[in-house]
Amino acid sequence: MAEAILKEHLYPTLKKYFGYDEFRPKQEAIISNVLAKKDTLVIMPTGGGKSICYQLPALLLEGVTLVISPLIALMKDQVDGLKANGVEADFFNSSQEPEEQQEIFEKVAQGTLKLLYVAPESLSALNDILKETYISCIAIDEAHCISSWGHDFRPSYQQLGFLKRSLPNTPIIALTATADKATRQDIVEQLNIPHAQQFISSFDRANIKLEVRPAENRVAQIIRFIEKRPDESGIIYCLSRKGTENLAEKLQQKGIEASAYHAGLSHEDRSQVQEDFIFDKKKIVCATVAFGMGIDKSNVRFVIHYNMPKNIEGYYQEIGRAGRDGLPSFALLFHTYADVIQLRRFTEGASNEDLQNAKLERMKEFAEATDCRRKILLSYFGEYLEENCGNCDVCENPPKFFDGTVIAQKLLSCIARLKGTEPSGVVIDVLRGAQNQNILGKNLQQLKTYGIGSDIAWRDWQHYLTQLINQGYCEIAFHQQNALHLTQLAKKVLFEKQQVWLTRPQSVQEKKETARKTTPKKASGNSLFERLRKLRYEIAQEEDIPAYLVFNDATLKEIERERPQTDEEFKRISGVGERKLEVYGDVFMNEIRKFHKKKRKKANTHLTTYELYQQGLSVEEISKKRELAVTTIYSHIAKLYMDGKDINIHDFVSQQEIEQVQQAQQELQHPEGLKPYFEHFQEQLPYFKIRLALSVMEKEKK
Incomplete structure (x- = not known):
């Protein structure tokens, strides 16, 4: 059966x-x-x-x-x-x-x-x-x-x-x-x-670009990221309720429409935030992890993790809310040790504390990786990529290794001098020769390692320390206020001259450059896609359903590409079933026809001016009849003359004026644009005459 x-x-x-x-x-x-x-x-x-x-x-x-x-x-x-x-x-x-x-x-x-x-x-x-x-x-x-x-x-x-x-x-x-x-x-x-x-099935969501950045000036980085994507929907995940509200407020201060979502809000408020997001009334939601579960909003273009998730499963599920329509999307994760420490505190006393900490450790390793991130992510779920993905920050900017033995020796020696009693921040402060109350109060300026790393920036030391932890030379004792301890491997570096290979930290500026290369261009408001998107939004408002339930972005892109004109052609579009053809087909095909008509009209607009010119109308009369600026009509005249149409150009610019412009061109040594000519003639010769004169000169040259 x-x-x-x-x-x-x-x-x-x-x-x-x-x-x-x-x-x-x-x-x-x-x-x-x-x-x-x-x-x-x-x-x-x-x-x-x-x-x-x-x-x-x-x-x-x-x-x-x-x-x-x-x-x-x-x-x-x-x-x-x-x-x-x-x-x-x-x-x-x-x-x-x-x-x-x-x-x-x-x-x-x-x-x-x-x-x-x-x-x-x-x-x-x-x-x-x-x-x-x-x-x-x-x-x-x-x-x-x-x-x-x-x-x-x-x-x-x-x-x-x-x-x-x-x-x-x-x-x-x-x-x-x-x-x-x-x-x-x-x-x-x-x-x-x-x-x-x-x-x-394969866990690979190849359309989502993966990137991890150090959590330096997170808010400023997020604002820049969103400003480059003004029309796109995104979710920003935060660890705490307060975090969602603070971030939403900072984004609002910069003119970005953002809402906070967390379990502390009333049911009505949560429903409103969710509905505004689904219906495209609000583009950005700053949320705790409860938000988005099972919501099939297909046009979420980016997911940002303001804080590190507690495990790879959660991270994978949350980034999966971006790009459900298969179009290019972005997953950006900010990483800092403060998040790791906070997440460790959350697991204390849990019945499965060891399991949760092991999963957190895997998440941390992913964030600190110097290998293809998609390979690491997929291998966690038992799937293996043979080639690097080419669509993550590590693949786009592979790290360069250098002999970091001396740096490692300084760091490990400092941990040894502190007798495994201090956390990473104090270790770095000692290396850099800091004179804060904590250092001086504990008399740590007397240590031999005090100030031996003053030539290296604080953030760079943090980067090197992370690598030494990952390579197993030292570890964080979470149960002892996060103090750093040496491992057995450290002895080989300190006493047996074992080489240590490290990568140099990538600056936030470099990360920004990478992001800039892949930032999608903002769609033109006059493009067919934008017009179809506007129509979709209007239909969704009338029917009181989310816009993506009319058609998702991938279907709109295909409609833009194929431009169907008949029911049969429209039905061939992926995502168009019988009911959607019946309900929406005519109105979308009508929009395509209107777009083509307007485009043809715009493309041939100078020919309409020519018809009126042949009827004996003056420039001013044509301007009035066509409801176009006089300067626009003069630009049509210039184009028509260049195209070989029967235009008596001397009705608009005299031979003497042409010769004056020719003389100016030689004196100004072929300047770009019209402004230098306008200034040369002390604003006495109008722009339209300069343009017409240059057209005559160019045509004669040809």
Whole structure:
């Protein structure tokens, strides 16, 4: 049965409702498995197309697909998207009126509802419909929430094991963007689907450029970054509630519309921030990590981490919220030891403290890496790149190594003289010969290493120290106020003359240059893409849905490129299904026609001036009739004369004036532009006469 559905209905359904002609990698195999009523585990990166893996089978199976989702915002977003595609979908939660809930039950009983979204907490209210006569499939989104090994554990998910016991013949599909091997095993065990077929897609999001910068003047760097991308949406993740508010305020002071989002806000305020962001009313959100989970906003162009995340899973999931439409996007991470120390404090006393600290250590290693960042990121999830990615800061600016043995000896010797009692800041202050209260109060200026590194900047010492920690010559004793200790390896450097290779720190200026090279150009407000984007925004406002649910940016780009003029051509665009063709096709094709008409009109505007000139109208009369400036009409006259049209040029500029301009050109030694001529004639010869004279001279020269 599944094979017959696959051949006859799969691709037509994909095109009709989702607008795509082809499946992405693994999607077809996953859908076939679900249609064969087999349990399935899907590990697929954010933006990889997880939703279609259960939404499409839902349309082909009898009954309703129950979708377990952790957040109300995610449900509303998904349901809006499905309805925009012409799919019968709804969500169920405790905030709905009893009449609303009853209506949903009736739709389920009648078999008209294809997908029903619900949070785990609300499942108990669905007892009447949790029967195999109604439920065709169960999809568990963000499935990593079930596992205490996962990075976003939610106790409410742990009750979901009852679903397989209650509905043993109903296929379960569990989906997540991030799950290591231990988490995957935990998911299938707790959901009672031990034999589920596992589909693990590539974790590579090649369209996202990865960059890590030192956290020097973070706010100023972020402001510059955003100012280069004035029309783009982005999320900035901060470690604390206060951090989100402080940063949002500083951005607002610079005229950047930014909102803060954190758990301390009221439900209404959080919903408003989220809605403003989804509907493109606010471009920037400064948020704690709760923001963005499951929101399918496809046109987020950048994600910035103001602070370092606590693990690679979290980092990967958060940067995955950028570029879900496949267009070039940016992930920028600021790194400082202060974040590492703070994150260590958060884990103190936790039941899985060792595990959390080990994951934090891997995150720190990623931030401090001198190798291709994408290779490190993918290897964490068990995927290996043979070649460097070419789309991260390390690949674009590979570090140069030098013999740093003397620097290492100075640093390690200083740690030894301090007897492993002081943190990195004090070690560097001693090396640089600082005279602050801490140094003088402890009499540290008496040490032999005091001042031996005064020729090296504080930030550079920090950079070298990080490398020595990474190379295993010293370590941070977090349980002793972050004091630096030497390891056994340090003896080889101090007493056996072992060489140490280090990289020089890359300045923030150099990082800025790298960023500048890859900064996308701002789209022209007159381009077809901008006009289509404006039209999309107006439609979204009328329909009260996010703009990307009309069409995402990738679809708009294809419409701009292909410029369809018929229904058949418009339907061939990726992302255009039957309903979207029916609802939006005419209005978008009309916009394309208007753009072409205006462009042709603009391109031939000087010919319109020529027609009026031939009718005997003066320049002033043409200017009035065409509602154009007199200077513009004179520029048309110059072009028409150069193009060989029948223009009596001496009606506008005399031979004497032409000769004067010729003389001025020789005296001024062929100046650029008209201004030098204007000044040469002491502003007595108008600009239009100078332009016309130069046209005559150029034509005679040719």
